[in-house]
Amino acid sequence: MNLVPDSIQQVISEISRLPGYGEKTAQRLAVNLLKMPKGEAVDLVRHLALMLDKVHLCRECGIFTEKEICDVCSDESRDRSVICVVEESFDAFMIENTDKYNGLYHVLGGRLSPLEGIGPEKLNIKSLIDRIKKLNVKEIIFATNPTVEGEATANYIHNLIKNYPITISRLAYGLPFGGILENADDFTLAKALENKQILK
Ligand SMILES: [Zn+2]
Incomplete structure (x- = not known):
């Protein structure tokens, strides 16, 4: 007999559709929500709905924002002559926290990952090329994660833009290889930005 109430099963099914959330993680999350004081849990869900309603991608750079631009x-x-290319909005938020960068950002919305079926068409690459053409861009800084996928993504885009008359650089490896940009401390991130390497 399946004792899991339908409403719980429904929530577990929905949560486990998120990348990185298996059935077990989804179960744990559902149980933790049910164990929270009801008012707090309802508040959390209300904030989730508010976030979904308010947040969208910037029309220009693809970063999470509550405004149109x-x-x-x-x-x-x-x-406006420098664009820093990142995988996700939170990577840009982290770089912004260092106060060492005054250019623009471009958020790809992920990284190339053939295993997960993420090809170039799923990332905001075309809009980056459009911006390079439209704005008077002089430098592109790749700040994709120092992982195999992050490297492959930067290399792929590098190949597409290497014939443009721009400087192309990559964040230096002050960052741990295999690490995630979002987890780096401000100092390491600032150093990596300072020591960026010119690719072309
Ligand atoms: Zn923007």
Whole structure:
């Protein structure tokens, strides 16, 4: 006999559709929610709904924002000739926290991963090329994660843009290989940005 109440099973099925969340993790999350004081749990769900309603991607750079155009893209004092290419919005948020960067960002929305079926068409690569053509871009800094997939993604885009008259650089390996940008501390990230290497 299956004793799992339908409403719980439904939540578990929904959560386990998220990448990286298996059935067991989804179960744990559902149980933890049910164990929370009801008011707090309802508050959490309300905030989730609010986030889904308010947050979308910046029309220019693809970063998470509550505005049509994000604070970086709409800031006239930013250096529009430099674009830092990251996998996810939170990578850009981390770099921004270092206060060492004054250019623009471009969020790919992931990295190439043939195993997970993520090809170039699933990433915001075309819009990056469009921006390079449209803006007077002089430098592209790849700040994809120092992982095999992150490297492959940077190399793929590098090949597409290497004939443009721009400087192409990559964050230096002050970052641990196999690590995740989001987990790096401010100092390591600032150093890596300072020591970026020119690729072309
Ligand atoms: Zn933007």
